[in-house]
Amino acid sequence: MREAAEELLVRKLRSRSLSISESRTVLKGYEHDGTRLDSGAVDDILDDFCRRGYLDDALLAGQLVTSGVERKGQGRVALSRALAQRGIPRDVVDAALDELPDDDAERALEYARTKARGLSRLDGDTALRRLVGQLSRRGYNGSVAMTAAKTALAEASFGRPSSGVRFVDSD
Incomplete structure (x- = not known):
């Protein structure tokens, strides 16, 4: 058996x-x-x-963190949640996340830039709300998500005609 x-x-x-x-x-x-x-x-x-060596939670956690960051653009919160769902002990999760460079803000901005252009047809508030939501679901905390979304949307709209009324100085 x-x-x-x-x-x-x-x-x-x-x-x-x-x-x-x-x-x-x-x-x-x-x-x-x-x-x-x-x-x-x-x-x-x-x-x-x-x-x-067929089972190794530390090795698996490292692989999942690398995959989550490189392929899925996940933040620490999402990575931690994914590892916990796989039954990996908290201390092993923490050790794997400690190996990760502290660049959540950079990764969030990189992801936001890829999504910002697709939101250009929306008004600013809606685009911001959607982009922050996407970043939050990827595991980025609120302030990181908000900063990345605002920056990416500002970059995407630069050089594009702004909507709304324009005032011209007639001196």
Whole structure:
């Protein structure tokens, strides 16, 4: 039974990296002929997989942080939430986030710049509200999101005719 449970876990790990917590859930759900693994057997399998290097929460957290930043443009809040949802312990999450340079403001501005042009047809308040919302959902805190959104929208509108009334000095 243990061998079959290990094979199941290996198959799962081939398709997606799992945290120790996620692996525990897989093993606890394993059933063969109406019998489930006892918690001691689950712990033994997990210890064995950790010793072999198949499971490593610190390595997984580092990979998820890198992926979240580079591919998804996520901020610390979103990254922390994603790691916690995968069952990675708080101290491992904190260590992975500590490796991240403190450039949330730069990453937020970079993301905001990519989105600002698409919002140019909207009035200023609506564009700002939407862009701040997008940044917040990506895990940037309120002040970082607001600053990045205002800067990106100002840059995007520079050189574009402004809407509204223009006053001309007639001296």
